[in-house]
Amino acid sequence: MRVVELRGVADGALATSASSGVHTLRIDEPLDLGGTDTGATPTELLLAALGGCESITLRMYAARKGWPLTDVRIRLHGATVDGAFVVRREVALEGPLDADQRTRLLDIVNRCPVHRILNGGVTVVDEPVP
Numbered sequence: 001m002r003v004v005e006l007r008g009v010a011d012g013a014l015a016t017s018a019s020s021g022v023h024t025l026r027i028d029e030p031l032d033l034g035g036t037d038t039g040a041t042p043t044e045l046l047l048a049a050l051g052g053c054e055s056i057t058l059r060m061y062a063a064r065k066g067w068p069l070t071d072v073r074i075r076l077h078g079a080t081v082d083g084a085f086v087v088r089r090e091v092a093l094e095g096p097l098d099a100d101q102r103t104r105l106l107d108i109v110n111r112c113p114v115h116r117i118l119n120g121g122v123t124v125v126d127e128p129v130p
Helices: 042-065 099-111 113-120
Strands: 005-008 016-020 023-027 071-081 084-094
Touching: 023 042, 042 071, 042 084, 042 099, 042 113, 084 099, 099 113
Parallel strands: none
Antiparallel strands: 005 016, 016 023, 071 084
C-alpha cells in the first residue's frame, strides 16, 4: 500500500492536500466551519473510500463469476447518532441479474476491505517525524 502524505494548502485556511503516488486530493471544510469549501470534507472522503471499495469489490466479484452486472450505484449518508457514527447505505445493482445473484452481491458488499477495517476498529500508531 502506498504512503499517503498530507500538507496544508497555502490558499486555504483549513484546506489540505493529500497525495499518494501521482494522485492528489484536496480536503477542506465548508465555509460555515471556517474552510474555503474547495474540497470534500474528511468525512465525505471516508464515505467515498468505503463506497468506492464496495463498488470495486462488487464489480470484481461479478466479473469473476461471469455475472451480468453492468453498473453499481452506491449512496452513503453518514451522521453521528447517540455518539456513534452511523452510515446509511443504498445500493443499486444494474444489469439482468437473477434474484440469487442480487442477494449474493448484497452480502458480498459487506466484505470489502474498507468495510472490514471500519467494522474491526482502527489503531493509529504515532511515529517520529524524520
